[in-house]
Amino acid sequence: MTTQKKMEKVDGELKKLGVKVTQEITKKENPNIEIPIRALSNVVYDKKSGQLVLGSKTSRRYYFNVAHAKKFMQTLMVASFSKQLIDHKIHASIRDMFYNLKRTLPDSHENTFDMQSESDPIIVDLEVALDVLREQLHLTTDRKGIVAGNVQIKDRGDIIDWSKLGSGGWSIPSTVDEVDFKKVDAESVIVVEKNAGFERLHEDKFWQKQKCILIGTGGQPSRGTRLLIQRLNKEHKLPVYVMTDADSYGFYIYSVIKSGSISLAHVSDRISTPTAKFIGLTISDIYEYDLKKCTIKARDVDIKRAKELLNYDWFKKPAWQKEINLMIEKGIKAEIEALSHRGLKFMSEEYLPDKLKKKKFLD
């Protein structure tokens, strides 16, 4: 679907909601909105697609229901705010939205919203109810993640060449959905958890030598970064390899990129990449690449998290069980930067090329 088509779909969904509610009012029915339930009880791991998704349970929010009325009003306010953003082609942060919508209802002491913690979940409700992305409602998240590679994009009228941004790379916005790819000349996407890792690889022109698109997530990837990875994978058929620290948090970051997360299960199909593979660091790498001097003792909380991972359906594969058990047994973890022990260019000139060549991935 083109960017233009996608935006028309979102606009259409918002209109449809408005028309439905006004018709119910005209017909003197009880206006209501159907919203899929987002609680853990309605999140399932879909083995076929390899993604965490929402089940089929839904609830209905009614106007004539004292327990629902305020939330019903808030939902329509947010929907209307989004419609205006789209109409005026502008974007706002969720905090901007909160302040913009916060006011006292006429002849009362009742505020539309008292706290941002009231308006934030309404956005997710709308995402689920309308089956759209928050970014498509023009509600932005904080920018996080950087990318470099032989790619040209068009963004807000500017042509941007990801291969010509000096030491910087392109800072990934939350509105990745609105970017048009003009030229994509790469054979794979390599995602690195740490910005420092990205910088080292970028400085060594790794993306040029390995014909890849290099993405740094700066920790748990933002929605924009996950969306970008998915678009490169789906639209340009590029295999995705993820590199994180060798510890339970790193492994989980990989699984979020691949299968989605519980809290964002409702958008997994639109922002996760089920074919993504894990390129390292594994706990075994510590022994294979002689990094024993550079491990860190795992804390209790690391081990606890590792034990949780063992029980996740999507980690129930022999290779993963072996790695996670090895972490628990040895009580150690290691950071990407540990590779620098073998030399600053070891990661870009030996470790990653070796892994790519021998296809040493975990799935």
Next chain:
Amino acid sequence: MTTQKKMEKVDGELKKLGVKVTQEITKKENPNIEIPIRALSNVVYDKKSGQLVLGSKTSRRYYFNVAHAKKFMQTLMVASFSKQLIDHKIHASIRDMFYNLKRTLPDSHENTFDMQSESDPIIVDLEVALDVLREQLHLTTDRKGIVAGNVQIKDRGDIIDWSKLGSGGWSIPSTVDEVDFKKVDAESVIVVEKNAGFERLHEDKFWQKQKCILIGTGGQPSRGTRLLIQRLNKEHKLPVYVMTDADSYGFYIYSVIKSGSISLAHVSDRISTPTAKFIGLTISDIYEYDLKKCTIKARDVDIKRAKELLNYDWFKKPAWQKEINLMIEKGIKAEIEALSHRGLKFMSEEYLPDKLKKKKFLD
């Protein structure tokens, strides 16, 4: 000084250190390094320059001194590592450096470094002892901050146009020192504490309309961002205006940009901008621009911090004392995003143009 000249100076300082120590060894003297003291006791506010700077106290680190020997070795290891980075024209994070230098001394159980908390302060020791910036030693910090405007720079061989980066802006690296300005077409620099504020202003093409360079710091500015602000101010004579939340933390962010911080007092003269002015939000703005609906109750810790600010020399100006006292008296604070209460474009089309036109700044 040109970028090339600056790098030669740093290289020269490292060489000088090596030559000094080898000469002392040849002459059978006790090799030593003189390091200015960085403790609070040696940090002073210099009224004339308007900056926090180091006093004149120094200490000496000797090789033949059991209490100094290990640190002496570590200092030379870090200096030698930096020299190699510069010679090979590569950069490394301080964590990469730690892992690279960590090893066991031959025929002993003694490690060169056990923890990164040992190698980090050595870098600062070198900064102070050699009077260079850590970035010039090719030791990078995490990338933070974004910039947009009518500016062309040259970075690692690429020409980058800050006016043509779509929704993104240019992500500010830690190696700002190595960037060459090719074209700077602007009348001022506007620095915004919040990335969301940057995004809103950027989307409204504020920098185009106001002929300014727009910088988003994403909270407390990184060293790279502070250096960039200073370079634009010093080398291109651009006035700098800082916008933060109306609270003690926001005010402090402004003061760090302007006067430096205690922990980085030794580099104030190279990364702070004493002529920077504060453009908002003030506590008075809450009343002047009708934002009373959108304030937040100040927490005890906010008030405590505000009382500390009152006693800082650089806040001992009537206008600042008035604002800080107003915050304490009313017990409120407000975020930049509160301006969205008056409309999403209020900040870019009314608030900031009004402040700029009427020169409503705090100094």
